[in-house]
Amino acid sequence: MTKLSVNINKIATIRNARGGNIPDVQQAAINCEQYGAEGITVHPRPDQRHITYKDVELLRPLITTEFNIEGNPTPEFIELVLKHKPHQVTLVPDEPGQLTSDHGWNTIRYKDFLRSIIKQFKEAGIRTSIFVDPDIEMVKHALDTGTNRIELYTESYACSFQTNKSAAIEPFIKAAEVANSIGLGINAGHDLNLDNLAFFIKEIPMVQEVSIGHALIADALYFGLNNTIQMYRKQLIQY
Ligand code: PXP
Secondary structure, eight states, X not given: OOEEEEEOHHXXXXXXXXXXXXXXXXXXXXXXXXXXOSEEEEOOOTTOSSSOHHHHHHHGGGOXXXXXXEEOOOHHHHHHHHHHOOSEEEEOOOOTTOSSOOOOOOTTTTHHXXXXXXXXXXHTTOEEEEEEOSOHHHHHHHGGGTOSEEEEEOHHHHHHTTTXXXXXXXXXXXXXXXXHHTTOEEEEESSOOTTTHHHHHHXXXXXXXXXEOHHHHHHHHHHOHHHHHHHHHHHTOOO
């Protein structure tokens, strides 16, 4: 079954709006796991405006499920990941100061760059995933980087879901079939929510993990974190 990794960046964003420690990011991670999250994702950006490098250090010993650190592999990020050795690292080509991730890797142009970084992480025993658009060429070339998995960037699916969900999912099905046929594991994330998640997983059941932050934390304002995590996990059940 597809695992739910909860991205807790938004909790850090609320905390950082005031300074201090409300809400408590470490406690939130513990609670997410208690309520059924099968992983915790953090995305420390270079300006540390959400999750900070200190958060990563404090969270690492607390996580009992799967810890996924995602981000652009700057020298500082690589050092952070190698120091704290999460179960998985997800490499994302986001620029400093970027509002949120908005594109996947060009796995042809950055093949050598990715390959050398991925090698370091794999030697440290860390599973690797790279963020890619649902583009068959990019998926095929991801294999040569040595990555264990790809994370399909689902924003385009989420944007078109309401108007034409069959058309919206089509490139993702094709990309996932290619990834599967060449032995790459598949994660997915970005803008997944309670409306669009179940259809995505029904159509692409081989997705191993989704990482969800923005919509899930927003839903928790209305339903509470415990209920919300149950609701998202229900979307992942295949009947
Ligand atoms: N995957 C990656 C690589 C991301 O950068 C993000 C956002 O930080 C997500 C997944 C989660 O996206 P969302 O917050 O829209 O659920």
